[in-house]
Amino acid sequence: MIEGFSAEDVRAAEEPLLAAGVPLMERAAFGLAMRALAALRARGGVRGARVVVLAGRGNNGADAMLAGAHLAARGAAVSTILVAGSGVDHAVARLRSQGGRFLALQDADDPRAIEMCRTATLVLDGVLGTGSAANTGVRGNARTLMAQARGAIASAGAFVIAVDQPSGIDSTTGAVPDPQAVLPADETVTFGAAKAGLLCEPAATYAGTITVIDIGMGAQLTATAPVVRRLQVADVRAERLLRAPRASDHKYLRGVVGIIAGSAHYPGAAIMSCAAAQHAGVGMVRYFGPREAASQVIAANPQVVHAAGRVQAYVAGSGLPADHDSQAGADRELAAQYSASAAALALALGTASPVDLARLGLGEGAAPVPIVLDAGALTALPRNLPAHVVLTPHAGELASLLNQAGHPDVTRAGIEGAPLRFARMAHGIFGGTLLLKGSTTIIAGAGGVWSQNDGTAWLATAGAGDALAGIVGAVLAQNSSLIMTGRQDTGRIVALAAMIHGMSARFAAGLHPVADGQGGRIDPDPNLGRPITVPGLIECIPRAVAQLLSASPDNGGTIV
Ligand SMILES: NC(=O)C1=CN([C@@H]2O[C@H](COP(=O)(O)OP(=O)(O)OC[C@H]3O[C@@H](n4cnc5c(N)ncnc54)[C@H](O)[C@@H]3O)[C@@H](O)[C@H]2O)[C@@H](O)CC1
Numbered sequence: 001m002i003e004g005f006s007a008e009d010v011r012a013a014e015e016p017l018l019a020a021g022v023p024l025m026e027r028a029a030f031g032l033a034m035r036a037l038a039a040l041r042a043r044g045g046v047r048g049a050r051v052v053v054l055a056g057r058g059n060n061g062a063d064a065m066l067a068g069a070h071l072a073a074r075g076a077a078v079s080t081i082l083v084a085g086s087g088v089d090h091a092v093a094r095l096r097s098q099g100g101r102f103l104a105l106q107d108a109d110d111p112r113a114i115e116m117c118r119t120a121t122l123v124l125d126g127v128l129g130t131g132s133a134a135n136t137g138v139r140g141n142a143r144t145l146m147a148q149a150r151g152a153i154a155s156a157g158a159f160v161i162a163v164d165q166p167s168g169i170d171s172t173t174g175a176v177p178d179p180q181a182v183l184p185a186d187e188t189v190t191f192g193a194a195k196a197g198l199l200c201e202p203a204a205t206y207a208g209t210i211t212v213i214d215i216g217m218g219a220q221l222t223a224t225a226p227v228v229r230r231l232q233v234a235d236v237r238a239e240r241l242l243r244a245p246r247a248s249d250h251k252y253l254r255g256v257v258g259i260i261a262g263s264a265h266y267p268g269a270a271i272m273s274c275a276a277a278q279h280a281g282v283g284m285v286r287y288f289g290p291r292e293a294a295s296q297v298i299a300a301n302p303q304v305v306h307a308a309g310r311v312q313a314y315v316a317g318s319g320l321p322a323d324h325d326s327q328a329g330a331d332r333e334l335a336a337q338y339s340a341s342a343a344a345l346a347l348a349l350g351t352a353s354p355v356d357l358a359r360l361g362l363g364e365g366a367a368p369v370p371i372v373l374d375a376g377a378l379t380a381l382p383r384n385l386p387a388h389v390v391l392t393p394h395a396g397e398l399a400s401l402l403n404q405a406g407h408p409d410v411t412r413a414g415i416e417g418a419p420l421r422f423a424r425m426a427h428g429i430f431g432g433t434l435l436l437k438g439s440t441t442i443i444a445g446a447g448g449v450w451s452q453n454d455g456t457a458w459l460a461t462a463g464a465g466d467a468l469a470g471i472v473g474a475v476l477a478q479n480s481s482l483i484m485t486g487r488q489d490t491g492r493i494v495a496l497a498a499m500i501h502g503m504s505a506r507f508a509a510g511l512h513p514v515a516d517g518q519g520g521r522i523d524p525d526p527n528l529g530r531p532i533t534v535p536g537l538i539e540c541i542p543r544a545v546a547q548l549l550s551a552s553p554d555n556g557g558t559i560v
């Protein structure tokens with residue numbers, strides 16, 4: 001598990017160690033230098049390599065310069081641009097003593113600074129760290145330089161390491177107030193613990209590979225709640241989050257998912273959602289929909305059962321239009337789908353009427369089960385939903401939900417610029433467990449916030465969300481009794497679903513899974529991969545499940 005902390009909490013954890021004289025900065029700089037050396041060795045060697053240090057006047061710049069001194073001692077040509085005109089004295093002196101050269105920036109347009117960047121092999125971005133004013137981005141001369149240097153550094157093909165964080169991002173929220181002045185990094189070498197903002201969009205896009213350098217403050221943070229967590233392959237195994245079939249299992253014990261999706265006019269979402277759930281390893285998928293749609297679903301997935309009856313989790317709304325009234329008025333099938341979806345939500349809330357239960361093929365006294373509300377089911381939601389009601393909007397759908405909830409100014413673009421903030425806000429309003437789709441998936445629930453980034457940009461394709469809804473339904477069904485008895489956090493299980501979805505997409509794109517953080521690294525596969533289709537992704541779900549299951553014989557959960 002990767003835990004992302006607020007900059008404030010990391011700084012608070014550092015304080016007692018600093019007071020005790022622990023050389024945190026030396027440790028940070030040494031770890032940074034080791035990563036920089038590895039990057040240089042992979043690019044033709046250290047001796048004679050041209051390293052450019054962009055140093056602000058705070059400790060972030062000092063870290064970068066002290067690392068620069070290690071590199072200079074090993075033969076690299078290290079040039080430092082002091083973007084604020086000066087820097088921490090002892091770090092300047094150390095680097096100078098190793099032969100480092102300096103340019104104290106007085107004029108933001110100084111051509112010498114851009115020229116240095118244009119010929120760099122490696123750039124260390126040490127302009128701003130956790131001490132920066134969060135909501136402004138880089139300012140002054142430093143801003144002008146960063147904005148101009150981006151192009152020069154890109155044309156040099158230089159490897160960029162962000163020191164602690166890319167300068168100008170909000171390391172707690174992941175906001176990027178001034179994207180034009182942020183230098184995209186190939187790697188972020190962060191100290192002590194991952195900062196939450198590195199795990200959240202849009203900042204995550206600028207961070208590249210994240211490497212956490214242990215500077216000995218882990219113990220200080222154990223009592224601190226992380227802002228976000230990220231589930232990794234090893235956690236799924238260690239916590240036995242996936243249930244492998246047992247010899248004594250039959251199909252009902254392996255989880256049954258009920259899918260209320262699509263219609264005769266919109267069968268694709270139902271086909272994909274059912275197929276995804278089936279491939280994720282449940283015992284049965286029941287399809288709730290009109291006969292004509294069902295025949296298409298079954299033609300594509302012959303094992304799907306078109307009969308109402310008992311399930312351990314529902315998925316409702318995929319492939320159903322959001323504007324119920326205008327659509328359903330003209331289409332009786334859609335109207336029936338909406339009312340089945342409403343009945344399943346009522347069951348989850350414990351308020352189902354006999355008519356609702358009959359619609360779902362259930363008898364009196366049927367117990368609540370988890371439900372996923374997707375696409376057309378994401379409208380006019382009640383508040384204070386229990387955790388086992390999972391909402392899976394994309395940014396546009398979340399904007400509509402928040403607009404309906406009395407926040408007319410919230411826009412899709414606004415949410416994309418601050419997904420963590422809006423996911424928390426929506427969870428605060430609606431309760432339940434919220435999965436906000438995006439290049440990084442944010443899950444906000446009663447047990448905290450998860451940020452999963454297991455996929456690939458190829459995943460931005462129609463139908464990927466339908467597959468996700470099916471996978472979420474499958475893992476909820478498999479963990480239904482644990483969730484409904486409070487023995488498992490719904491958010492953790494939804495994070496697992498996002499992980500299966502992302503891994504499947506990477507396999508379909510010919511990529512390896514995102515590397516597992518061993519040695520403190522989160523390493524994306526450098527290959528670009530290839531286009532994927534949603535059926536291709538679905539075919540790869542069993543491979544993702546198998547990888548996550550290995551060494552995870554049984555989660556001990558019973559599905560009833
Ligand atoms: N506190 C500690 O014990 C440790 C801190 N470390 C490093 O120290 C960093 C934090 O250092 P600081 O607190 O000195 O802060 P920073 O180095 O992040 O920056 C503070 C300085 O930047 C300038 N500044 C602030 N906002 C600005 C803006 N918007 N535009 C341009 N300039 C701006 C200010 O002049 C201020 O002096 C961490 O990110 C990490 O790199 C590490 O050395 C590990 C130990």
Ligand SMILES: [K+]
Pocket residue numbers: 060125126127128129162163164165166167
């Ligand atoms: K930085």
